[in-house]
Amino acid sequence: xxxxxxxxxxxxxxxxxxxxxxxxxVDLARxxxxxxxxxxxxxxxFTASGPVVVESLQKLGFxxxxxxxxxxxxxxxxxxxxSAAGLGVWMLNVHASGGEAMLVAAREAxxxxxxxxxxxxxxxxxxxxxxxxxxxxxxxSPREQVLRLAALSARCGLDGVVCAATDLSTLRExxxxxxxxxxxxxxxxGIDPGDQKRVTTPRQAIEFGASYLVIGRPITQAPDPHLALxxxxxxxxxxxxxx
Numbered sequence: 001x002x003x004x005x006x007x008x009x010x011x012x013x014x015x016x017x018x019x020x021x022x023x024x025x026v027d028l029a030r031x032x033x034x035x036x037x038x039x040x041x042x043x044x045x046f047t048a049s050g051p052v053v054v055e056s057l058q059k060l061g062f063x064x065x066x067x068x069x070x071x072x073x074x075x076x077x078x079x080x081x082x083s084a085a086g087l088g089v090w091m092l093n094v095h096a097s098g099g100e101a102m103l104v105a106a107r108e109a110x111x112x113x114x115x116x117x118x119x120x121x122x123x124x125x126x127x128x129x130x131x132x133x134x135x136x137x138x139x140x141s142p143r144e145q146v147l148r149l150a151a152l153s154a155r156c157g158l159d160g161v162v163c164a165a166t167d168l169s170t171l172r173e174x175x176x177x178x179x180x181x182x183x184x185x186x187x188x189x190g191i192d193p194g195d196q197k198r199v200t201t202p203r204q205a206i207e208f209g210a211s212y213l214v215i216g217r218p219i220t221q222a223p224d225p226h227l228a229l230x231x232x233x234x235x236x237x238x239x240x241x242x243x
Contacts, residue, residue: 008180008211012236013202013229014065016040016184016216017057022049026056031225034061036233038090040214042067054087063090065182065214069122071095074105081106085113091182093162096121096149103156118180121153122162126185143167147174154179165205172209183210188218188232202232206239 015037017025025045039062054064066089070077084092094106110116123146130141146167153161160180168181183205205213222228
């Protein structure tokens with residue numbers, strides 16, 4: 001497809017604040033611009049600092065993707081999603097491998113909230129490849145497993161999925177443009193991929209069909225995070241998708 005996630009709006013880059021303290025997260029956020037990005041609060045930061053860090057970042061004007069990847073029995077996940085919605089977050093996620101009952105429970109829990117966040121499902125982590133899936137007893141390739149879990153998520157009424165950009169071309173052929181694709185494992189050309197195995201550049205990810213890009217270390221560990229973010233936004237906007 002020639003467009004990336006028809007319902008995507010606002011900044012396309014989500015900066016991953018994978019730091020151990022609220023103070024560090026807030027200091028980083030103050031070096032960024034809420035008009036140019038959203039922020040991701042994940043397990044490390046939320047476990048260390050709790051809801052207060054979400055509130056602190058929101059006070060700076062940022063929309064928050066709460067990346068806690070809920071995966072439990074349906075009632076527990078539904079309750080967790082309601083609590084997350086109560087924080088006023090923009091987006092939250094669950095694991096698609098939790099199954100249909102869990103996904104439906106999460107969606108229904110959010111429908112009763114006053115400010116309903118986007119709900120997306122994690123398919124296959126970008127740190128996993130075919131060998132890793134085989135070790136887990138999954139005979140499918142990463143792409144096949146992504147498509148299977150994306151189809152389940154769509155049937156359950158979720159807003160989209162988290163997947164590697166390398167899986168997007170097939171996904172975009174099978175789902176409507178409004179089905180969001182949030183893509184981690186994005187690295188500028190020449191940057192060490194770290195613990196990610198299935199990576200692409202920001203421009204490639206957008207052209208493959210990503211709605212939003214989750215980018216952490218290339219921004220947060222840069223000497224000037226604002227300058228790094230600006231350069232990445234320029235790369236995204238230079239994509240032929242926006243021509």
